[in-house]
Amino acid sequence: MIALRRAAAAALLACAVALPATALPAHAATPLAPAASLRAAAPAVPALELPAPTGRFAVGSSVLHLVDRSRPDPWVPTADGRELMVTMHYPAARGTQGPPAPYVSEEVARTVLSGVGVTDPAAVKAVAGMTAYSSVDVRPAPGRHPLVVLSPGFGVPRFTLTNLATELASRGYAVASVDHAYEASAIALPDGRTLGCVACEALEAGRIKGADVTAARAADVRFLLDRLTGPRAVATWPYARTIDRSRVGMAGHSIGGAAAAAAMLADRRVDAGLNMDGSFHDTLPAGGLGGRPFLMLGTDDEMHRPGGIDKTWDTTWRALDGWKRWLTVTGADHFTFTDAPVLQRYFGLPAGDIPADRALAVTRAYVTAFFDQQLRGLPQPLLAGPSPLHPEVHFQQP
Secondary structure (H helix, E strand, C coil), X not given: CHHXXXXXXXXXXXXXXXXXXXXXCHHHCCCCCCHHHHHHHCCCCCCCCCCCCCCCCCEEEEEEEEEECCCCCCCCCCCCCEEEEEEEEEXXXXXXXXXXXXXXXXXXXXXXXXXXXXXXXXXXXXXXXXXXXXXXXXCECCCCEEEEXXXXXXXXXXXXXXXXXXXXXXXXXXXXXXXXXXXXXXXXXXXXXXXXXHHXXXXXXCCCCHHHHHHHHHHHHHHHHHHHHCCCHHHHCCCHHHEEEEEEEEEEECHHHHHHHHHHHHCCCCCEEEEXXXXXXXXXXXXXXXXXXXXXXXXXXXXXXXXXXXXXXXXXXXXXXXXXXXXXXXXXXXXXXXXXXXXXXXXXXXXXXXXHHHHHHHHHHHHHHHHHHHHHCCCCHHHCCCCCCCCCEEECCC
16 A cells, blocks of 8 residues: 555646545655746756657657457446557657657646646646657667566556656667556546546545556556557557567556566566566565566665565565565655656656656666566676666665
8 A cells, every 4th residue: 555655645746646645654745836836936947858768769659549348447347348548669760750749648737737736827838848759650660679568656647657668669679658547647538538547536435455456457468468469469559560579578666566566477478577666565476476587676765675664575575586676766756766857856846855867867777777688688787786877776685
């Protein structure tokens, strides 16, 4: 429950969940104020933009609407199947050009911001107008690319992992960022509907547990992999043949990170997993993850140091039976591992002590190093021990 409560902080102006801050530890709650007054209080800040990807590839993107009608939606059983919205980021062919992809639609930005009391149209346009560093549906780079699935935190839309998705794509990965129906504050569907966070309400009422969410997401990932790597994959996404289905990883923030472990338990096709600051809600069996690698990347505080408040990290660490690392980051808060630091800095909201640029650089470095080593077989000295390039990162040895 710890990660769910932390994810419900409403601490993040443009991507927080509209749940009561009373569900969090006092230090995690963030007072809200109109965007205009926050911006006026901190005028000397950089522009509202993510850093550009650093890989050798330009990035393409496609948006997919997938519906699994073989099972009911766990939160709204009357829905017509389980719906997913997926953004595919991928390495683009050299010299291809296409329309720039939006960071987020104004509709979703407006809904998310209004959920935390911000109705200023300028704030909506500022967030929606951010550069996403990708072009819509351009031709992919030749070759086969490992696939990484990204799952956001509870109540948080998929656009909040854009920085990580575009970085991985620029390094040669196909990346599927997933919105799970009724688990985000706003999910826009092609038919004009906008889904709210029904699961958030169910959690607050005590009708569901964290394990219910991770089980639903594990089933979502199984369905997604069937659609992207199965016999009819090209009907799902025209560029599906560029995916190397023998190399699949998953990473997630908060409950999405816990879901990475759940998906690995449910589906042997997921070869490597990464949890960014999420409590685990599934107990690993005696065989762990069958020798598959797993990285835990979290805050360097009383929550996610060994022996910390979140006991699930200690329990899971002992059960992991393959390559594993437990890394903590000085100055990080729960949202450090997403796009949040840039948004927090721009709107003058409280955040972790680590500067925004460093937060994103650290996350990029260790996530890409993990997948380069585990999916590509490229040894990464960065994962062998502390590095002077990233002194904020600590290797824990419980």
